[in-house]
Amino acid sequence: SQTIHQWPATLVQPVGSPLSLECTVEGTSNPNLYWYRQAAGRGLQLLFYSVGIGQISSEVPQNLSASRPQDRQFILSSKKLLLSDSGFYLCAWSGLAGTYEQYFGPGTRLTVT
């Protein structure tokens, strides 16, 4: 079966510090991968998606970047965090043959102080 991992689970970082959040998927190959942000009291905003290694599409111009160095690894980064980067970050994957749904990881709670 497939599983998706995210780490860290929680993170508190000062403004101006760098960020690296990692997401890995097990049990499938060549998945589509997604990063979402959920700000307090708001819905889910798609930040990036990837259909293959090195292929990244950005949905919203912002202070963040994403990379996919391996087939089942998706990394969200920032060089300098802003207060507005605080939120709950969710990674998801899709592409299970014959299906269209996305499967979500447990999330990372980021607080920028």
Added chain:
Amino acid sequence: AQSVTQLGSHVSVSEGALVLLRCNYSSSVPPYLFWYVQYPNQGLQLLLKYTTGATLVKGINGFEAEFKKSETSFHLTKPSAHMSDAAEYFCAVSDISGTYKYIFGTGTRLKVLA
């Protein structure tokens, strides 16, 4: 362009009462539709989905939803609310181009009263 509207950001029901969470969509092509549930500080869990075929779909935890093309709706229902149903619920429509990107609604927080 696709869009999703969830009417009511907060819904309260009594335990044992009917749960009805509303979702309307806009799509120029036949949509794929999904309902997810999110418990505090957790990821999203798929409740049910509509892709093709039967318009009444049943999901986990006793939930079901009916795809009504004429009303562009995909409302989520459960005959009898349980305390454990208290959570946030998201409706989503999928891009069918191969990226499977979702457009999410803004969510409905369900409160179940004892």
